[in-house]
Amino acid sequence: MALDTVAAAGTTPDRSQPFAALGLKPDEYQRIREILGRRPTSSELAMYSVMWSEHCSYKSSKVHLRQFGEKAPHSDALLVGIGENAGVVDVGQGYAVTFKIESHNHPSFVEPYQGAATGVGGIVRDILTMGARPIAVMDPLRFGPADAPDTHRVLPGIVAGIGGYGNCLGLPNIGGEIVFDETYAGNPLVNALCVGVMRHDQIKLAKASGVGNLVVLYGAKTGGDGIGGVSILASETFDSTGSAKRPSVQVGDPFVEKVLIECSLEIFAEDLVVGIQDLGGAGLSCATSELASAGTGGMKVALDTVPLRDPSLSPEEILMSESQERMCAIVEPSKIDRFLEICKKWDVTVTVIGEVTDSDRLIITWHDEVIVNVPPRTVAHEGPVYERPCIKPDYVDRVNAEKLNLPMPTTASEIRAAVLKLISSPNLADKSWVTSQYDKYVQGNTIQSQPEDSGMVRIDEKTHLGVAISTDANASWSYLNPYEGAKLALAEAARNIATAGAKPLAVTNCLNFGSPEDPGVMWQFAETVRGLADGCLEMGLPVTGGNVSFYNSTGDVAILPTPVIGVLGVIQDVRTRTPMSFDRTGLDLYLFGETHADLAGSEWAYLHNQRGGQAPTADLQREIRLIKLLLEGQPLFAAAHDLSQGGLVATLSEMVLRHNMGATIQLTGDLATALLSETPGRVVVAVEPTNAQAINTLAAKHQIALTQIGTTGGSSLTINDAAIGLDELRRAFTDTIPKLFGHSRADLPSILPLDAKKIG
Numbered sequence: 001m002a003l004d005t006v007a008a009a010g011t012t013p014d015r016s017q018p019f020a021a022l023g024l025k026p027d028e029y030q031r032i033r034e035i036l037g038r039r040p041t042s043s044e045l046a047m048y049s050v051m052w053s054e055h056c057s058y059k060s061s062k063v064h065l066r067q068f069g070e071k072a073p074h075s076d077a078l079l080v081g082i083g084e085n086a087g088v089v090d091v092g093q094g095y096a097v098t099f100k101i102e103s104h105n106h107p108s109f110v111e112p113y114q115g116a117a118t119g120v121g122g123i124v125r126d127i128l129t130m131g132a133r134p135i136a137v138m139d140p141l142r143f144g145p146a147d148a149p150d151t152h153r154v155l156p157g158i159v160a161g162i163g164g165y166g167n168c169l170g171l172p173n174i175g176g177e178i179v180f181d182e183t184y185a186g187n188p189l190v191n192a193l194c195v196g197v198m199r200h201d202q203i204k205l206a207k208a209s210g211v212g213n214l215v216v217l218y219g220a221k222t223g224g225d226g227i228g229g230v231s232i233l234a235s236e237t238f239d240s241t242g243s244a245k246r247p248s249v250q251v252g253d254p255f256v257e258k259v260l261i262e263c264s265l266e267i268f269a270e271d272l273v274v275g276i277q278d279l280g281g282a283g284l285s286c287a288t289s290e291l292a293s294a295g296t297g298g299m300k301v302a303l304d305t306v307p308l309r310d311p312s313l314s315p316e317e318i319l320m321s322e323s324q325e326r327m328c329a330i331v332e333p334s335k336i337d338r339f340l341e342i343c344k345k346w347d348v349t350v351t352v353i354g355e356v357t358d359s360d361r362l363i364i365t366w367h368d369e370v371i372v373n374v375p376p377r378t379v380a381h382e383g384p385v386y387e388r389p390c391i392k393p394d395y396v397d398r399v400n401a402e403k404l405n406l407p408m409p410t411t412a413s414e415i416r417a418a419v420l421k422l423i424s425s426p427n428l429a430d431k432s433w434v435t436s437q438y439d440k441y442v443q444g445n446t447i448q449s450q451p452e453d454s455g456m457v458r459i460d461e462k463t464h465l466g467v468a469i470s471t472d473a474n475a476s477w478s479y480l481n482p483y484e485g486a487k488l489a490l491a492e493a494a495r496n497i498a499t500a501g502a503k504p505l506a507v508t509n510c511l512n513f514g515s516p517e518d519p520g521v522m523w524q525f526a527e528t529v530r531g532l533a534d535g536c537l538e539m540g541l542p543v544t545g546g547n548v549s550f551y552n553s554t555g556d557v558a559i560l561p562t563p564v565i566g567v568l569g570v571i572q573d574v575r576t577r578t579p580m581s582f583d584r585t586g587l588d589l590y591l592f593g594e595t596h597a598d599l600a601g602s603e604w605a606y607l608h609n610q611r612g613g614q615a616p617t618a619d620l621q622r623e624i625r626l627i628k629l630l631l632e633g634q635p636l637f638a639a640a641h642d643l644s645q646g647g648l649v650a651t652l653s654e655m656v657l658r659h660n661m662g663a664t665i666q667l668t669g670d671l672a673t674a675l676l677s678e679t680p681g682r683v684v685v686a687v688e689p690t691n692a693q694a695i696n697t698l699a700a701k702h703q704i705a706l707t708q709i710g711t712t713g714g715s716s717l718t719i720n721d722a723a724i725g726l727d728e729l730r731r732a733f734t735d736t737i738p739k740l741f742g743h744s745r746a747d748l749p750s751i752l753p754l755d756a757k758k759i760g
Contacts, residue, residue, distance in 0.1 A: 055549075
């Protein structure tokens, strides 16, 4: 086929173009023609199609996401907010930390290993482009029923992909979560978080400024894997026969990425770039248009100079390819020789592909023929914006009115059975089978990781300054009340930071929902964003960025609304952190917070096939007081562990099993509610008996209810008259996941892409 140039487009206005096959609606295609004053070339059509996709343009969510800016609390710590590759916060001592979470859901369903692996690689490059050294990753995951055949197909591969890529990069995996639910069958959620650290003066931004500056592509060569990739794949709903638009999933090479990281950090250290952007979703289409759009002028690129793994690729395919491990930098001509020298030292492929111009156009040529001539902002930042209908689903009032009918244990034997049933359930059982495949301690700065409430890493080995990160979501609460569900997830993530002794600073989020074309789903989404924005404003925590993942449906069955909320906090000295569990006898156990009959959306209700009732209401002022209490009282606590999924049963079981140290618990009143309720805003702490008065004074000062519930010691968990030996408790806790998946570890595929070469 003859090359489709801009000149040809001007003389053939009626040529048929496959805009619908590329995911564009008729009115969107017509708008492109209006912007250009002609039909687009095939290369321009490719660029607009990927950049105007739901995944890249946020066209259905923008009108709601604006609340994160409109309701943003003042924060002295915020250095870079929403709009860049990742947010940046000041953590003191001249350090800045950047963190972000994104989804790679649909690619991970199609090809679990590479889908998950490249999800890790992509979020790591987002952190790198801010000028930071990546220091840790986390992965909140959601799957269908633990015994479902498709779960057994995707889970081992996803876990292996996360571990394989992250381990090869030398990044510790310090946390996350795994949840099983029927609605994720056929649509697993793979959310990846990365955190990086830099000095304040090392922050880099994605912009192309300075007329005459060079556009430099470096990293892996461009191949045919992932053409259209997540930009189209993440904008489609899976049905029972599979999506009609499942392109090849990207193929990752962590060894190339590791070298790319070190090469980039040396380039940054010598201040050789004006702007920097990684090539992730939408590939070169995204990198060139976003850099030009955020800069001060235009850009001209010679596409035929792009190094190719597959020389048969067409210009359109090169622009849409989402091949991994690539970066695009803006470099002053006076610094290009040193830039090329560093790339040669690291054996990184590097090519000057263009320059910044004084025009307002992005012009791309192919062997001197102009194939793209567009206003870059119309591609990158001025795509369609939809105010989709939002209608409260009929199910909400119905399920909220349902009365739970749950068996409530009262006798010693019933309590024993309930404890064992809960902690052996797939959602609460020990996940060591998964986390053992991740390197948690590489780099030597991991202070705590799973199963602690939060992950924690040291960022300065002299002062022991550190950061803690937690990700949380309770999709059952969001299903019952998405507004409260978002606030509750925020509160839990912040609480998990504080139990370790870190002060919450900032928020990132990954909002996973069904189809935005469903008014009920859009209502869930709108209520979630409203709740999170309101919650962050009340708690004084800015949203630094995040991700929206729509079309998480199988047929007409949408996933539960799943807003995964990440909170980052700072701790001045990681040596003072509070662990989640006790390791000695004779400590007193206290419960901070009141317990109510909050069983709606609980794990106990889920185990009895009930998802109805009223979700708890978040009391964020009480949460703020509790966080202040936990930080002020840190020197008093030998251990602190929050209550969340599984209530007091799960918290106590995890605490006694962590160091094989038993406890004797004495509860009064409604025993079943005390054990099974998931009332938010509660924490169990262990303290020396000599600190009893100090604990009571602290609770009174912050107006937090306090109840002494027991003591540590012995070889069993004894709750009133019900005693469970630690050996029996451990078997129940640890046997479930290996029995389900122990036989199905993924056969590790090659982690090298087709053009990979050995790194000496």
